[in-house]
Amino acid sequence: MSDSLLEVRGLTKHYPIYGGILMKQVAKVYAASQVTFSLKKGETLGLVGESGCGKSTVGRTLLKLYRPTGGQIFFEGKEITDLSEKEMRPLRQDMQIIFQDPFESLNSRHTVGKILEEPFLVHKVGTPQEREKRIVELLDRVGLPERARHKYPHEFSGGQRQRIGIARAIALRPKLIICDEPVSALDVSIQSQIVNLLLELQKEMNMSYLFIAHDLSVVKHVSDRVAVMYLGKIVELTTAERIYEKAMHPYTKSLLSAIPVPDPTKRAEIQALKGEVPSPRNPPSGCHFHTRCPFAKDVCRTKVPEFKEEATEHFSACHFSQELKDQ
């Protein structure tokens, strides 16, 4: 665990659903189950899956914005799973999040200057003069002019608001940033600018990113490794290079087939995904993917596939990973 910044072991988040006259628990939403991965210093792990697969829940649960139902979280070797909010406070400097919609996360009644000063005030960092200097530096670093600090979030475009969200996230020089679909709401032309800014900042500050996205094309250029989630579970995890060249899991292969390629015959053999993601309230038995998998056999309906290392640094949860890897 020496060069590991974050270790997540068996992280589980289930939401109870209450009903009836007595408001008893009648069901559960299985948002995330047995999620295990690690993140090294300076590394980016892409976390990918369709909407509702639990990836944002994982990001927020490991920051302790949601209370985990089970599993363990270690940050710099120290277990933080059961820390109280008060105990977490000093660590929050090191663990930040960038949201998909910065408009919702930025206080619309505060100027940008006030928004950017808040992390310094909360963590009692710097004198007023030092904070002012730092705010100007932050704006400059994310590509916004000094006068931006006197304006309000609604006076900016979506891309500029995301720059403000990034400035706030890096204000205290964190070690980890959860990038929760940071470019999904932006125009394609703006997406690459924001991705490039995040990459530059990562290099300068040696930060680790958990980069959440709903398709593999977005994480392709930013990730060192990629984890693919389906209905609350990681189904495949390996290096970015291998996930694009040697994907084993049928779900990953289906996601890959959705990425446009210059040669349309190249991925013709891979079936595109059909149907909707089943409800996480009532996930299918056995392998959760069996209702949509073109390779499903009887065993897939009854037996949960083990998430295991099928090749060096390549984990997959499919009964037939070896047979299907070359298909």
Ligand code: SF4
């Ligand atoms: Fe498909 Fe079966 Fe593998 Fe699940 S275990 S991905 S249903 S082949």
